[in-house]
Amino acid sequence: MVVHQDIRDVWDILKTVEDPEIPVISVFDLGIVRDVRMDSDLCIVEITPTYSGCPATKVIEDSIRQALISAGIEDFRIETTLSPPWSTAMLSNDGREKLREYGIAPPEDEETDKLALMGEDRQVSCPQCGSKDTKMVSQFGSTPCKAHFQCKECLEPFDYFKCL
């Protein structure tokens, strides 16, 4: 029982660790924490990168380390796993809403995403005004995980978190 309690504590701590690029969502919401388990007295936190070259991965690892140490947990190891690869389906519903509020359109379902990134207009809703009258400016955006869009209704440019 004690062990289970510890693991729950660790999950609670991870829910407070922010993503360095999108500070409104936690690494938990982002779905990059794959597993937390005890190996006798050692706590193992398994994380997975979003994109292979995402520069935030190292920062996230450091933030998790910092958060656990601040909470008085010292016997832990952070492991990186690649399989199964991270996908946007791993984003929590809560995380999607927080993205939208922050001004980033959350990923659509895979079919809609494909149409949107093939240049089909009116697929992604503007996170500012909610209009579907939007167009893609570029498949590649400010970070590897985002594409660059513009709303034709309110004219605001915005980022779209693309499906992976």
Place this chain on the structure above:
Amino acid sequence: MENKEALYNAVLHLGDNGSILGHRLGELCGHGPVLEQDIAMTNIALDLIGQARLYLQYAGKLSGKDLTEDDLAYKRDVMDYKNFLITELQNGDFADTIARQFTYDTFHLLFLRGLSDSKDETLAAIAKKSIKEVTYHQRWSCEWVIRLGDGTDESHEKMQRALNDIWMWTDELFTQSEDEGSLVESGMLPDTSLLKDQWLNEIKRIVEEAALDMPEDQPMQEGGKTGYHTEYLGFILAEMQYLPRAYPDATW
């Protein structure tokens, strides 16, 4: 040669491809024709360098000498690099960059699909992760071939010339060393010689859509996997390796 050494060399080759092409594209940071494409190319560079890190970390483990990804990236010289020659070619004009990316991305995607079935779990995992990223790369470079090829007279002419110029470097993508042959047999690597037809069909499909002509048959260049490189590689390494060589083991 032992299978383990063959695997080590093969993984180095995969890492070097990503590292070198990633650095080439990285040179365009701040020099793209428009901001969005500058960002696109550096995004692709970042993916490739990220993938290279995964391969080189694995190669470090396979080396049995406790080598790190940095040891392998910064402490090997031209003859030790095993990347395809096409990845080290200069960026040229935008059409040259697109032609290099288009032919390489199309190969890369087919190769990764095969590698995702590898009996080597690490390689399969890296491939499955990379496929998602390279799908975006290939979509981007195909769109540009079509846009330039089927664009103005000038863009058409430049795209055609770039495609003709890159052609001699594409056959190396399908060559296979003896070591690699043994790895193919044991199910660790996909058989690249079998990918050529698929690759050619995909290239033809896009070239046709872009209103371009397929390049003529011509003598092909190879040698990267065995350490015979173009003069361009040394310049990339000189820049990339300067700091760790001038200040060995420096840390932040």
